Amino acid sequence: MTDNSKLYIALSATTAAVGVASVLAYFFRRGYCKHKAGPINHIIRKDEKKVTDVVDVEDLLSMIKPGGKISFCRCWKSQDWPYCDGVHKEHNKCTGDNVGALNIVRKKTSTD
Numbered sequence: 001m002t003d004n005s006k007l008y009i010a011l012s013a014t015t016a017a018v019g020v021a022s023v024l025a026y027f028f029r030r031g032y033c034k035h036k037a038g039p040i041n042h043i044i045r046k047d048e049k050k051v052t053d054v055v056d057v058e059d060l061l062s063m064i065k066p067g068g069k070i071s072f073c074r075c076w077k078s079q080d081w082p083y084c085d086g087v088h089k090e091h092n093k094c095t096g097d098n099v100g101a102l103n104i105v106r107k108k109t110s111t112d
């Protein structure tokens, strides 16, 4: 066996090993991902034809302290919906998505 043949065999084996490891890593990660493709809303008010809400801005102001913020979920995965509980990070990691919360801030004013 020539040196070139040995090198070819070694490179082929290494390439095959890296390929198999990559495929296994992909399926291992996907297999444990609980965020699958399909409808985005799995749990929230499923008895309604369409989930729509109206919020009065004055009510929002009363919910946020001056200098504070409130974060609303836009991934539909939060266990504290309509508020963000941070689970969108896991959803994004599993699905390759890029969703995140709607953060509403209330600035402090001179009267606060």
Ligand code: FES
Binding pocket: 072, 073, 074, 075, 076, 077, 078, 083, 084, 085, 086, 087, 088, 089, 099, 100, 101, 102
């Ligand atoms: S948990 Fe849904 S946006 Fe953060």
